[in-house]
Amino acid sequence: MNLNLRHSMTVLATVLAATVFLTSACTGLVQTEGSRHHIYASLDELIGDSDLAIEGTAVDQSTIEDADGGTLTAVTLATTIQYSPRGLGLKPVDTGAARGAAPLRTSKEVLVLQVGAPGAGPAPALKAGTDYLLFLTRSGLKGKLTDAYFVTGGVAGIFEAADRATTKGATSLARTSNEDTGLPETLTRDQLDQWNPTRPS
Amino acid sequence: MLLALASAVLAASVSWATPTLAVAYSHLPCRWPSSSVKFYANTSGAHLTAFTSGASAWTGATAATLTRVTSYSSAQFYGVAAYDGNTGYDGQTTWTCNLLLQFSTVNVVLNRTYMDSYGATEKKVIAMHELGHAMGLDHSTASGYPVMASSAGNSYNHGTTTLKSDGITSTNTRY
Numbered sequence: 001m002n003l004n005l006r007h008s009m010t011v012l013a014t015v016l017a018a019t020v021f022l023t024s025a026c027t028g029l030v031q032t033e034g035s036r037h038h039i040y041a042s043l044d045e046l047i048g049d050s051d052l053a054i055e056g057t058a059v060d061q062s063t064i065e066d067a068d069g070g071t072l073t074a075v076t077l078a079t080t081i082q083y084s085p086r087g088l089g090l091k092p093v094d095t096g097a098a099r100g101a102a103p104l105r106t107s108k109e110v111l112v113l114q115v116g117a118p119g120a121g122p123a124p125a126l127k128a129g130t131d132y133l134l135f136l137t138r139s140g141l142k143g144k145l146t147d148a149y150f151v152t153g154g155v156a157g158i159f160e161a162a163d164r165a166t167t168k169g170a171t172s173l174a175r176t177s178n179e180d181t182g183l184p185e186t187l188t189r190d191q192l193d194q195w196n197p198t199r200p201s
Numbered sequence: 202m203l204l205a206l207a208s209a210v211l212a213a214s215v216s217w218a219t220p221t222l223a224v225a226y227s228h229l230p231c232r233w234p235s236s237s238v239k240f241y242a243n244t245s246g247a248h249l250t251a252f253t254s255g256a257s258a259w260t261g262a263t264a265a266t267l268t269r270v271t272s273y274s275s276a277q278f279y280g281v282a283a284y285d286g287n288t289g290y291d292g293q294t295t296w297t298c299n300l301l302l303q304f305s306t307v308n309v310v311l312n313r314t315y316m317d318s319y320g321a322t323e324k325k326v327i328a329m330h331e332l333g334h335a336m337g338l339d340h341s342t343a344s345g346y347p348v349m350a351s352s353a354g355n356s357y358n359h360g361t362t363t364l365k366s367d368g369i370t371s372t373n374t375r376y
Contacts (some may be wrong), residue, residue: 029297029298031296033340034290035290036354037290039271055263067283068310070310115289115293122293140286140287141284153289155289
């Protein structure tokens with residue numbers, strides 16, 4: 001085969017392979033973007049808008065459809081610690097929730113919803129096997145998702161474990177959001193221990 | 202010919218995959234094949250007004266023409282207002298692309314769980330943001346609280362009610 005022709009075919013094959021690789025990130029995949037309801041300026045604000053503050057491990061992930069045909073990612077969080085920081089739920093986003101209601105008691109497994117398909121929504125997807133501290137808001141949905149929760153602020157309420165060094169859990173948890181710069185970059189075990197930690201029954 | 206097509210797609214992919222540091226706006230990987238785009242809004246009342254006034258804002262300020270049509274079959278994408286719950290998002294836009302990096306499907310949802318309590322102008326700003334996504338714009342990191350910031354509601358709370366230069370430039374470089 002002519003060397004020039006062989007070279008041209010090699011270049012073409014390389015370009016096509018690169019094209020397929022690069023476009024596979026978006027083609028055929030359902031992706032979602034959105035406009036945040038609120039950008040959190042402080043931890044107190046995030047706590048006030050949340051109904052639950054829990055720590056645990058994401059154990060599985062599935063895709064479900066909401067009432068208008070949109071895609072939600074459902075993640076089960078195996079809860080190890082429930083927190084009751086001062087002000088929790090005092091200003092709930094869910095207008096149906098009672099202002100200043102007593103902290104909710106949670107079970108060992110909490111269903112957490114995220115907007116969009118797994119890994120293709122506006123917030124980083126919760127990864128199975130990873131430990132998180134989550135600030136959650138009651139879903140406000142009807143039917144089978146009534147007892148589920150959304151992450152408060154979409155991404156604002158996600159703090160990811162930096163390590164799994166001790167049996168008590170991670171020594172610190174890092175903010176995931178790069179938009180809510182008023183929130184602390186990390187929360188330490190010492191800080192969390194001030195929030196009346198309890199074990200869900 | 203095939204090489205030219207592949208190169209064009211590759212160039213488009215690279216331009217999406219590589220952040221442009223000199224500008225604050227960015228694009229989604231996909232766009233419409235032409236600057237004239239039609240959508241159908243399956244809602245009524247204040248939310249329909251939000252869609253209509255939001256579309257007019259893009260049409261009036263940019264090279265794109267965004268038209269609401271009343272026939273479902275003649276639309277290229279769809280909008281609705283629904284009670285999506287406490288998602289943390291005032292609105293969301295979901296899309297798929299084809300291999301030429303053109304939109305295959307686009308659906309815009311205004312979240313009534315939050316938006317029912319908003320005034321007309323704030324509803325319009327949220328609709329403008331989602332329609333911006335529907336035209337292929339991503340979030341903007343420009344200062345001055347633009348409509349395409351990650352929270353259009355936050356921009357509205359800081360006085361934004363119309364498109365700013367970054368949104369206009371972003372659209373005009375897209376079409």
